Each structure stands twice: as structure tokens, then as C-alpha cells.
Amino acid sequence: MSNSFSNQVLAQIALWTRTQDFPLGVHVLPKKLDEEVARAHLGKLNVVLETQVQSNYLDVPVEGPYKPEIYRY
Template sequence: MSNSFTNQVLAQMELWQNATKYQKKVYILPKHLDEKVARLHLKRIGVDLTVLTQQQADYLRVPVAGPYKPEHYRY
């Protein structure tokens, strides 16, 4: 439940900070915000995430800091 609430708060912050970027319609939460929520919650429960090396990121063709999945990917 706290993940859902955090998703909603980050979405509201995104809309507030970038209001001109969005029209009045339904949007899916961007992957970078979804992954930020995951990092925040994992940190809170004591999970240490490893960070990709540049070599790993290049191999996977993703940025070192993410997002790691394309926008169309649904978990």
C-alpha cells in the first residue's frame, strides 16, 4: 500500500512541477519514477541495491541509473 501511495505522490509532484508538459488525460507513471519508488522502499527495509557498472549498462543498453525497462514494459 505504501508503494501505491508513494507512486501517487511522485506522480502529483511530477504534474505540479511540469504542468505544461501534460494535457488533461490519463497517463501511466514513467518508469524512472516507478523505479525511484522501488529504490526508496527497498532502502527503507534495509535492502542494499548494487549499481550497474558502465560495462554492464553498455551490455544491457540501459543507463547506469536506469530506467532499466522500456516505457511500454508492464511489471
């Protein structure tokens, strides 16, 4: 539940502070915000989301995003 609530709060903050990026309509939560929530929660579980070795293997930046833009959750 806390992941869901955190996503909602970050989405609301983004909508409020960056209205020019979100015209009237339905939008998918930007991956950057979704991964920010994941990092915050996994950190409390002592889980490392990405290491340099994983990053090199997957050919993605350590800081993300980890999924291509076409990926939908």
C-alpha cells in the same frame, strides 16, 4: 501500500510542477518516478537494484530506466 502511496504522491507533484508535460487526460506514471519509488523502498531492505555487473550484462544504465519505453506495468 507505501509503494502505491509514494507513486501517487510523486505523480501529483509531477502533475503540479510540470503541467505542460501532462495535457488533460489519463497518463501512465513515468518509469523514472516508478523506479525512484522502488529505489527508496529497496534501500530500506538493503537491496541493490543495480550493480555495474548487472548493468553491463543487461545493457542498461545503472541509474535506469531498466525497462524499455514500450514496457507497460
